[in-house]
């Protein structure tokens with residue numbers, strides 16, 4: 001089953017992780033590729049972890065991705081990206097992460113004994129590197145979304161573009177663009193497509209600095 | 213600002229199409245669509261010619277009503293409703309079935325206990341064409357109890373079918389109506405939360421328009437009508453005769469008077485005939501896996517990864533209550549070991565164990581009861597692969613990953629400074645009422661106990677608000693608060709949403725008034741069942757599920773005749789007004805009710821975006 005797409009999309013509720021999942025699943029389906037997906041919506045409406053698993057390839061029956069078997073993790077929020085990557089990434093996984101945080105409230109982790117620093121995107125990258133996950137590409141996706149899409153709500157499309165540019169999605173660009181337009185809420189189709197294209201460019205610029 | 217927009221939001225925004233994105237009634241037979249589970253359920257019901265559909269919202273099945281409500285715009289003979297609670301939903305569907313129409317109701321796992329009384333009281337009367345789709349929640353991702361509703365179906369002796377793929381979900385819902393008609397009983401279809409939130413390709417069938425178009429018909433008979441207490445005998449009661457008929461114990465003289473069904477014999481025969489029962493792998497394999505439902509996909513995935521499909525037999529059951537007796541007995545006779553794979557409780561496993569006592573030389577049965585598989589949580593291939601590998605006497609290919617993952621979990625638990633519980637959306641009308649109530653309770657003498665309830669207000673139990681000290685289930689907050697007040701711990705607060713009030717809170721309030729409890733009930737009137745996807749309810753915007761205009765019940769007008777000792781409506785965005793009101797309400801001995809009114813901020817936001825788009829303003833957001 002090597003070579004299958006095992007994409008984990010993660011963010012906080014309201015950031016559009018489920019729309020990304022829907023776009024991906026539809027693009028695989030329309031491209032004639034086998035796809036199964038499953039989503040984990042947050043129990044409340046905001047500021048709780050939401051993620052989706054999208055799988056395509058041979059020998060794929062269940063939509064659930066096993067721990068440490070994601071081929072790509074797409075993080076719409078930096079801390080949630082860390083959480084999901086710890087569970088689902090392995091040293092070969094590409095992690096595309098927004099560099100922005102949404103600070104949340106709630107009960108603290110009552111088992112915490114030796115907290116690591118998670119204040120900056122640099123902390124997140126370091127924490128993942130410490131667990132052997134080094135193919136991490138942080139992007140200013142929220143800033144790009146404001147610039148290109150006109151709203152922070154386009155962050156998901158910027159990161160989808162970056163995920164596409166990583167080559168891990170195994171989809172044609174035209175197929176994704178068509179689905180982005182078709183599934184966009186209200187009149188956001190073209191702006192979302194621009195966000196997607198900006199994400200592709202941002203990823204390519206970012207990895208020019210990388211060795212892998 | 214938000215409040216101004218809220219005032220303008222005179223209608224409930226269109227439902228989210230997150231988990232039902234298809235006009236599922238439109239596709240023709242043979243068309244292959246990418247469906248959600250909710251789409252599959254809806255399409256299966258539409259293909260079956262469903263006429264009545266009712267639901268109280270709850271994960272993971274409530275979006276089915278959105279798809280059916282869309283279909284009902286075209287098939288105007290369909291009645292589709294958001295019911296006030298699950299019991300109302302079941303009884304509506306039951307009445308539809310009593311009138312000869314195919315009828316459907318849907319609920320979450322913790323909704324099933326709400327229908328137990330009418331279900332158990334109607335399962336033996338011979339009603340047909342009645343399907344209940346219920347969503348179980350292995351891992352308790354979306355509900356407060358990791359219960360397995362199949363045990364409740366067993367209580368009412370109602371069959372449960374369990375589809376695995378989304379194709380099977382659609383086909384099984386359609387089939388469930390036929391099965392219900394064959395066995396003359398309600399039939400459950402079990403889906404689980406992971407399945408309920410999944411997407412996959414589904415091939416459509418044709419729609420039985422003739423069945424849907426059938427005229428309603430109602431037969432009146434005190435013997436063979438629709439009473440669970442028919443007047444047919446003495447000294448046996450009519451009710452016991454219905455039960456005797458089911459188990460083949462009714463005296464012949466009475467059988468001639470009764471409908472021929474339901475009988476256990478027919479149900480068991482139908483279990484063996486179930487078209488979703490499937491066997492694969494070598495029939496003489498030492499090891500056989502008996503499984504059903506969504507987790508059957510995990511079995512297939514595990515055997516593929518282990519490259520063991522050629523050495524392990526698999527019996528996938530299409531029906532799990534009752535299990536197909538001949539198929540299971542045959543399986544037990546053929547194999548040396550049988551591993552039963554199912555999520556949550558060992559409902560299949562216990563039946564297989566019971567049947568094994570009748571099979572000479574039956575296989576050794578393994579599963580939850582022998583420790584191979586867990587009771588709690590979802591059962592993924594990461595759990596199954598080591599278990600199956602062990603039974604095959606080989607190392608697990610996931611051993612290294614499993615060890616690394618266990619070490620990561622340890623790291624996450626002890627070193628990751630995350631927060632649990634989520635929080636209200638920005639601008640949420642529930643923030644100030646809950647925060648200020650906690651401040652007031654803390655400022656007053658006494659323990660300042662508050663009891664929580666379902667809905668978005670649920671998050672107020674956690675830091676930083678820390679309002680609620682108990683959380684049980686829908687409507688239970690006020691009941692528990694009453695008990696604590698009667699225990700002598702002073703005036704106790706309870707907080708619930710408007711949807712919960714109409715679901716069951718109103719009964720609790722009547723009980724509180726009648727029994728002179730000393731409680732303060734805060735109702736968060738956000739004008740929707742927000743937590744489950746902003747569905748309308750009897751007090752929200754005067755709209756039905758099919759977007760027809762209906763009466764909008766005012767909470768204040770509903771509560772005033774109940775003779776509570778204090779009642780006030782407050783603006784949810786006015787902290788000073790809230791503080792004053794809570795102090796007044798807490799000073800009253802008896803039942804105080806405060807209604808904090810403010811439309812859910814997400815509905816307001818959606819309305820604002822719609823307006824912006826209508827006026828051509830760019831930047832409405834993706």
Ligand code: SF4
Nearest residue numbers: 045637640668812813
């Ligand atoms: S969905 Fe509405 S009611 Fe619920 S937390 Fe968000 S704004 Fe508040």
